[in-house]
Amino acid sequence: MKPKKTKHIHSASAEKIIAKRKKILQAEDLISKISNGNTTALSQAITLIESTAVKHQQVGQVILKGCLPYSGNSVRIGITGVPGVGKSTFIEALGTHCINKGKKLAVLAIDPSSSISHGSILGDKTRMEQLATNPKAFIRPSAAGDSLGGVARKTREAIILCEAAGYEVIFIETVGVGQSETAVHNMTDFFLLLKLAGAGDELQGIKRGIIEMADALIINKADGENLAAAKKAKTAFAKALHLFPAKASKWQPRVALCSALENQGITSIWELIEEYLNLVKSNEFFAENRKNQNKYWLQTSIENALKDDFYGNAEVQNQLPKLLGDLNSGKITAFQAAQELLKKAK
Amino acid sequence: MKPKKTKHIHSASAEKIIAKRKKILQAEDLISKISNGNTTALSQAITLIESTAVKHQQVGQVILKGCLPYSGNSVRIGITGVPGVGKSTFIEALGTHCINKGKKLAVLAIDPSSSISHGSILGDKTRMEQLATNPKAFIRPSAAGDSLGGVARKTREAIILCEAAGYEVIFIETVGVGQSETAVHNMTDFFLLLKLAGAGDELQGIKRGIIEMADALIINKADGENLAAAKKAKTAFAKALHLFPAKASKWQPRVALCSALENQGITSIWELIEEYLNLVKSNEFFAENRKNQNKYWLQTSIENALKDDFYGNAEVQNQLPKLLGDLNSGKITAFQAAQELLKKAK
Numbered sequence: 001m002k003p004k005k006t007k008h009i010h011s012a013s014a015e016k017i018i019a020k021r022k023k024i025l026q027a028e029d030l031i032s033k034i035s036n037g038n039t040t041a042l043s044q045a046i047t048l049i050e051s052t053a054v055k056h057q058q059v060g061q062v063i064l065k066g067c068l069p070y071s072g073n074s075v076r077i078g079i080t081g082v083p084g085v086g087k088s089t090f091i092e093a094l095g096t097h098c099i100n101k102g103k104k105l106a107v108l109a110i111d112p113s114s115s116i117s118h119g120s121i122l123g124d125k126t127r128m129e130q131l132a133t134n135p136k137a138f139i140r141p142s143a144a145g146d147s148l149g150g151v152a153r154k155t156r157e158a159i160i161l162c163e164a165a166g167y168e169v170i171f172i173e174t175v176g177v178g179q180s181e182t183a184v185h186n187m188t189d190f191f192l193l194l195k196l197a198g199a200g201d202e203l204q205g206i207k208r209g210i211i212e213m214a215d216a217l218i219i220n221k222a223d224g225e226n227l228a229a230a231k232k233a234k235t236a237f238a239k240a241l242h243l244f245p246a247k248a249s250k251w252q253p254r255v256a257l258c259s260a261l262e263n264q265g266i267t268s269i270w271e272l273i274e275e276y277l278n279l280v281k282s283n284e285f286f287a288e289n290r291k292n293q294n295k296y297w298l299q300t301s302i303e304n305a306l307k308d309d310f311y312g313n314a315e316v317q318n319q320l321p322k323l324l325g326d327l328n329s330g331k332i333t334a335f336q337a338a339q340e341l342l343k344k345a346k
Numbered sequence: 347m348k349p350k351k352t353k354h355i356h357s358a359s360a361e362k363i364i365a366k367r368k369k370i371l372q373a374e375d376l377i378s379k380i381s382n383g384n385t386t387a388l389s390q391a392i393t394l395i396e397s398t399a400v401k402h403q404q405v406g407q408v409i410l411k412g413c414l415p416y417s418g419n420s421v422r423i424g425i426t427g428v429p430g431v432g433k434s435t436f437i438e439a440l441g442t443h444c445i446n447k448g449k450k451l452a453v454l455a456i457d458p459s460s461s462i463s464h465g466s467i468l469g470d471k472t473r474m475e476q477l478a479t480n481p482k483a484f485i486r487p488s489a490a491g492d493s494l495g496g497v498a499r500k501t502r503e504a505i506i507l508c509e510a511a512g513y514e515v516i517f518i519e520t521v522g523v524g525q526s527e528t529a530v531h532n533m534t535d536f537f538l539l540l541k542l543a544g545a546g547d548e549l550q551g552i553k554r555g556i557i558e559m560a561d562a563l564i565i566n567k568a569d570g571e572n573l574a575a576a577k578k579a580k581t582a583f584a585k586a587l588h589l590f591p592a593k594a595s596k597w598q599p600r601v602a603l604c605s606a607l608e609n610q611g612i613t614s615i616w617e618l619i620e621e622y623l624n625l626v627k628s629n630e631f632f633a634e635n636r637k638n639q640n641k642y643w644l645q646t647s648i649e650n651a652l653k654d655d656f657y658g659n660a661e662v663q664n665q666l667p668k669l670l671g672d673l674n675s676g677k678i679t680a681f682q683a684a685q686e687l688l689k690k691a692k
Contacts, residue, residue, distance in 0.1 A: 156679070
């Protein structure tokens with residue numbers, strides 16, 4: 001028995017070593033291909049990062065580390081707006097314009113609701129026929145996940161991989177579920193809000209705080225019978241944006257009209273973005289902002305882990321409903337209830 | 347030796363029991379006096395809550411629990427604006443109006459900077475001479491503290507005590523340091539932003555997001571030569587506020603002019619607040635909002651405790667600067683850095 005057992009152990013160790021070496025080789029191979037702009041390798045790496053399997057995640061993290069030195073050299077543009085505002089058509093129009101200007105473009109999406117709706121509509125290649133067949137465009141459907149934290153992490157990682165693959169412009173699209181606009185705002189250099197003229201924000205489902213985040217407010221479908229209303233909306237919003245406190249970037253947010261369908265106004269929107277980039281690169285806000293974003297995601301990741309741990313505690317889950325009840329019926333203060341729960345989690 | 351030692355233990359136990367009984371008696375005495383509207387007792391209880399001594403805090407928490415059943419029956423009004431906007435004069439004018447309408451008024455303040463500036467200017471009684479001598483007003487200077495979390499907790503607890511003492515209107519004032527406006531917004535029923543006409547928000551130091559929080563935007567010092575500019579600002583802001591998404595309260599935020607110094611416009615501001623209260627009490631937002639605020643403070647207290655614990659960890663403090671450096675030089679992703687730190691804290 002003894003020799004066999006030893007042999008078995010040896011063979012297991014050997015297998016482990018081989019598996020590990022295979023992983024490293026796989027990672028090195030993908031890193032090299034990605035940095036050469038190979039889109040198949042890029043897709044594979046994103047799939048590894050998004051995978052729920054631990055062994056995939058491990059390879060994914062090695063690839064990420066290897067890609068980091070090649071990353072950072074892009075302009076990250078966040079695009080948001082409610083369904084029906086024409087995001088896909090807008091992305092096709094602006095994206096094609098970028099490519100015509102000689103840029104390589106990646107389109108990513110954040111949609112934490114995709115796990116609920118079983119399949120995201122965002123980033124769907126069929127929505128962007130022109131871009132989907134353009135060799136200088138890379139379109140990746142939204143990462144799936146049941147928490148915004150998880151989806152945001154995967155998107156941030158996909159950005160790094162796309163940058164390593166040489167994509168110079170990256171669009172990150174969101175439909176605005178939960179706090180997803182805030183997440184996109186915190187991972188992009190420029191934040192663009194698409195709106196329609198006429199309809200009130202309530203009808204458009206835009207959440208409070210989004211307008212203040214925007215670097216540009218684009219009124220889409222400014223064509224035909226809509227044009228007059230769009231022009232009026234532009235004036236109103238331009239005045240309103242001036243009443244806001246100044247941004248840390250020193251950029252004065254702009255309002256612009258466009259008709260993505262008729263390809264009107266797209267050139268000036270791209271010029272506006274370039275003007276912004278010139279400003280924030282010369283006043284160093286661009287680099288400062290990315291530093292702050294890194295810190296934000298470091299802290300957010302830590303806080304999410306701490307909260308998951310705390311609220312996942314059986315004793316906490318057991319006591320929380322009763323304490324919330326006591327809190328709402330005025331038997332205990334919020335701070336006293338928190339102390340009780342913190343004691344339970346110890 | 348033996349009897350002596352036993353005697354000593356006995357006497358120590360006895361002292362402990364006596365001390366505990368004294369605490370309970372002290373607490374019961376203060377609860378009873380507070381619920382009868384005794385302002386000396388109210389001041390003493392707030393001092394106990396604000397104390398850094400554990401024995402005081404313990405009595406304070408017992409008093410709080412005892413006061414909770416008498417609390418909740420007030421209107422909590424948050425008032426913010428940069429220094430120089432005329433907050434004290436405004437509070438004197440609006441406060442005196444409330445009292446003339448038959449209400450009892452308490453004025454509290456949040457100023458997390460007070461520990462830095464060694465003594466807060468907020469809530470200073472000498473700033474509000476009229477109210478300070480009015481028997482129906484209770485003015486309490488800002489709680490001291492080096493963290494917003496701590497100061498916010500003490501202010502929330504002071505609100506409960508004031509309500510138990512029969513104060514029907516509570517003003518919570520803030521100068522807007524750090525995130526203090528958000529804290530005040532999350533502990534009040536109505537949020538009022540004081541502004542001056544003319545000066546840009548940048549000059550006024552108003553932070554982004556504050557305007558969207560406001561239920562009313564009051565342009566103060568609308569008198570004499572300022573009046574024309576104030577009227578113009580009113581129109582501009584009224585238009586701008588209409589462009590914002592609707593509030594959960596269904597309340598359309600208002601802009602109003604006033605001259606606190608000349609006591610102009612104060613009556614309509616109070617009517618505006620009453621109109622708001624009628625709306626949110628009939629559509630049940632008032633109660634719902636307070637419930638959400640309770641939950642918010644429960645969660646915030648927990649998260650602050652978890653973060654204090656984590657960032658207080660010696661290993662974390664040791665590794666954080668190096669990891670932040672690696673993060674900013676692109677050697678590691680934010681999520682990888684977070685994982686490293688979370689491992690260290692285990």
